[in-house]
Structure formats: C-alpha cells, structure tokens
Amino acid sequence: MQKKLKKKDFKKFFQDLKEEYKIFAPTRKGTITAYNFGTFDYVDDIKWLNLDRNPISSPKKLFMPDGEALFKFEKMGNEVILKDGEPEWKEKRVLLGVRPCDLAAMAKFDKVFDEAYDDPYYRERRKNTLIIGLTCNEMTDDSCFCNLTETGPDSDSGYDLLMTDIGNSYFFKSGSPAGERLLEKGYFTEVKPKDVQARSRKIAKTTRDLKSNNKIDLSNIKEALGKTYDSPLWDKYAKRCVTCGSCNMVCPTCHCFTILDKANVGKTEGRRVRIWDSCHYEKFAKMAGGFDIRPEKVSRLKHRLYDKFYYPVITYGQGFCVGCGRCIRHCQSEIDIREALREVAHE
Ligand code: SF4
Ligand code: SF4
Known part of the structure; x- marks a missing residue:
C-alpha cells in the first residue's frame, strides 16, 4: 500500500504514534558537530526529532543495550533468587526515521540473534517494535557508501512503513499489515503518479551522488x-x-x-x-x-x-x-x- 502525508499533518501522525508506542528516533540530543549528528533516542516531543541526518548511534542499542541486565539475583540465606532483568522488554516501541543502511543492519542482527542463536532478550524487543524507515534524499555525508554494499539509499524490506520526503509531503510505503493499519488514518491521502515520480527522482539523485563519491x-x-x-x-x-x-x-x-x-x-x-x-x-x-x-x-x-x-x-x-x-x-x-x-x- 502507498499513501502520502502532508508535512503539516506529520505532527498528528506523531501524536497518534505516541498514544500507542514509545517513540525512538534520530534526535537533536548532544552536541551537534560537523560529524556528530545527534543520537537515536527516546523522543517525547516532535521538536527534538531530527530527520535531516543519520545519528552517531544506530537502533542497535535498542535491541542489544550496552550494559543490559540479563537477570538480577538476590541471596536470601542459602537461597539465591533470580529475577527478570530490564523491565522494558515488553514495551511497545516504534523506531521512526531508520535509514536504509540501518534497516539492513537490523536484518543482519536478526541473522545472528534470531536465526543462528535464539536470544530471547533480542527476540522479545524485536517482536514488540514497529519500524518506520526513511529513505535518503541526499548523500547526508561523504562517508556514506551504501551504494557499494547495496543497502541504500532505498530499501525494499525490513520495515513496517517506509517514508520518503517528496517536498511538501512524505511518501509512505507499507511493508507489513501493521504498517498498512497505520496508513488507514484519515490524514493519509492517495498518491498520484507525480508523487511516485518525485520519489524515484529523489532516490535516483542520491544514487548518482553516492556512485560518483565511491568509485x-x-x-x-x-x-x-x-x-x-x-x-x-x-x-x-x-x-x-x-x-x-x-x-x-x-x-x-x-x-x-x-x-x-x-x-x-x-x-x-x-x-x-x-x-x-x-x-x-x-x-x-x-x-x-x-x-x-x-x-x-x-x-x-x-x-x-x-x-x-x-x-x-x-x-x-x-x-x-x-x-x-x-x-x-x-x-x-x-x-x-x-x-x-x-x-x-x-x-
Ligand atoms: S580503527 Fe579508528 S576507531 Fe577503530 S579502534 Fe582504531 S583508531 Fe579507534
Ligand atoms: S561503514 Fe560498515 S563497518 Fe563502518 S560502521 Fe558502518 S556498517 Fe560498520
């Protein structure tokens, strides 16, 4: 399913997501420098959202947090009592603005933690997380080389929804039934052939820039x-x-x-x-x-x-x-x- 959303209505979409999910996205947190573009973190207010650049931290920390407690233990006399580790395993989360390279990285993490080994901590978080990807409308930094690894600037899997900035609107593609359900909200409208063309032009331009930068x-x-x-x-x-x-x-x-x-x-x-x-x-x-x-x-x-x-x-x-x-x-x-x-x- 393909729909579009006027940028002026994006705030409504954000608020609706917030009602149901804890939102994690690229943020303006930290010191933004020429090479440090913020972090991927919890965002409770749209004003902290930073969809312009891919941040220093990727979504990996949300699936395999650094320093997570696998379990807790308590000694009572001669008995050792084991308790669950991090409480947030069962939370419903949405990851908003995940770039195609990071979508591909999550698919590789699945190979390790869900296929080669069954990591219950990882699996639980992954199951409870909705993914909204964001294609790259420009080569956001000259260190990007997804054209060589064939992981960007567009994506065809690994998301529930995929957004592309096409000017006054975002173009949305669904990648799962959960994504399709989100597109049923009244503020999404039908896409026209010119929107599809606008999307293709943006991706083609980024692809050309990446190719000329990475030979x-x-x-x-x-x-x-x-x-x-x-x-x-x-x-x-x-x-x-x-x-x-x-x-x-x-x-x-x-x-x-x-x-x-x-x-x-x-x-x-x-x-x-x-x-x-x-x-x-x-x-x-x-x-x-x-x-x-x-x-x-x-x-x-x-x-x-x-x-x-x-x-x-x-x-x-x-x-x-x-x-x-x-x-x-x-x-x-x-x-x-x-x-x-x-x-x-x-x-
Ligand atoms: S390659 Fe660079 S970032 Fe990696 S360990 Fe060496 S100095 Fe540090
Ligand atoms: S460019 Fe490749 S090796 Fe370097 S951080 Fe990204 S995925 Fe890892």
Whole structure:
C-alpha cells in the first residue's frame, strides 16, 4: 500500500504514534558537530526529532543495550533468587526515521540473534517494535557508501512503513499489515503518479551522488581479502589505529559482547550484565589458559575488516558492512575503511 502525508499533518501522525508506542528516533540530543549528528533516542516531543541526518548511534542499542541486565539475583540465606532483568522488554516501541543502511543492519542482527542463536532478550524487543524507515534524499555525508554494499539509499524490506520526503509531503510505503493499519488514518491521502515520480527522482539523485563519491569495485572483495591477509599493507593502518574501539561502538552490525556479574558490597544482590566489547581491545581474543589468538594490533585491526567482508560471507552468505560510514566519521585516527578496501581490491 502507498499513501502520502502532508508535512503539516506529520505532527498528528506523531501524536497518534505516541498514544500507542514509545517513540525512538534520530534526535537533536548532544552536541551537534560537523560529524556528530545527534543520537537515536527516546523522543517525547516532535521538536527534538531530527530527520535531516543519520545519528552517531544506530537502533542497535535498542535491541542489544550496552550494559543490559540479563537477570538480577538476590541471596536470601542459602537461597539465591533470580529475577527478570530490564523491565522494558515488553514495551511497545516504534523506531521512526531508520535509514536504509540501518534497516539492513537490523536484518543482519536478526541473522545472528534470531536465526543462528535464539536470544530471547533480542527476540522479545524485536517482536514488540514497529519500524518506520526513511529513505535518503541526499548523500547526508561523504562517508556514506551504501551504494557499494547495496543497502541504500532505498530499501525494499525490513520495515513496517517506509517514508520518503517528496517536498511538501512524505511518501509512505507499507511493508507489513501493521504498517498498512497505520496508513488507514484519515490524514493519509492517495498518491498520484507525480508523487511516485518525485520519489524515484529523489532516490535516483542520491544514487548518482553516492556512485560518483565511491568509485570502488567491491564485487570481489572477499576473494581479494583471502589473498591479502599477510600483506604488509595492513601495517600502516595498524600504526595509526589507537585501539579505542569507537568503530565497533558506532557500527550498527558489530555485536560482540562480554558478560559480567556486578554485585553489591555485601554480595547479597546483583545483576548479570551484557556489555558491548570491541575486537580492537587488547585481550579481546584471550582465551582460558591465557593464550591470545590476536595479540598484535595489526591482527585485531584486520579482524574487524575481515569480520565485515570475509567471515560473514562464509557464515551467513552476506557481508556485514552496510556502508553507513559511522566508523569513518568517528575514527580517532581518521582511518577510512574504503581506503584499505581500495588497496586490497588493487593488490
Ligand atoms: S563497518 Fe563502518 S561503514 Fe560498515 S556498517 Fe560498520 S560502521 Fe558502518
Ligand atoms: S576507531 Fe579508528 S583508531 Fe579507534 S579502534 Fe577503530 S580503527 Fe582504531
């Protein structure tokens, strides 16, 4: 189903969503800079909504929060009582303004947490969440490269509704019965052929801009990586990397975590928490007995790239980079993974 909504009526749509769901969306929270475009967070007032840019944080934190309590425990005499962790698992939420790269990232998370493993914490949140995507009407930053990963600027799955800004209105496409139900509200109107054309023109323009900005052929990147694991080309990137792990934290598809038990001083109560981890960190790959399979910085730096463009192709039949550009925008050492991939492709 396709409908359109005049921008002047968007507030009514927002208010109606708010009646039924907790709304999470790109916000103006935090300090907005040339490379930091706000956060993806709870929005209770439309004035904080920021649909202009894709924020530093992706929706991943809403499905796998950093520091979530998997369960709580309390010791009563000799008995240990277990309790549920985070209370918000069963909340109905809507994620509004999710860009195509992040929609693709969520589909990859499903592969890991709902297909390869059954993670009840993830599954519960995913089930209770409605997704409203937003196509990209412009290349919002020159670090974006979704054209190379084929994950944008348009999308054909992974959403309940997909919005496109076509000027005075938003063009909406439904992707599920739940999305269709939302389009039944009286303020949505029928689309005309000129609206469909306006949508196509916007997407085509963004696609052209992305292509002219990102001229790398990644079609054989897995094979090329297979031949360059021992290449000295990695050393110069490793010398620049300060192993801060920012690239992992902002990446919408990085999903490694570690688990800690946090107890109070008397050890009478506590929580088992899951916290985000980074494959760049020293000791990330240290095993029981003390053996470390990636003790060198260069091996950890390589691992991150191989874990986007090589290993997941073998495990899941697809790469795990969606070209959002966040790791480029937020690397402390200005390492651009496109440069490394270009070198690999030409080796
Ligand atoms: S590797 Fe970089 S560009 Fe690719 S999905 Fe992760 S943060 Fe985005
Ligand atoms: S953000 Fe840059 S410096 Fe930090 S770990 Fe990643 S590649 Fe290294």
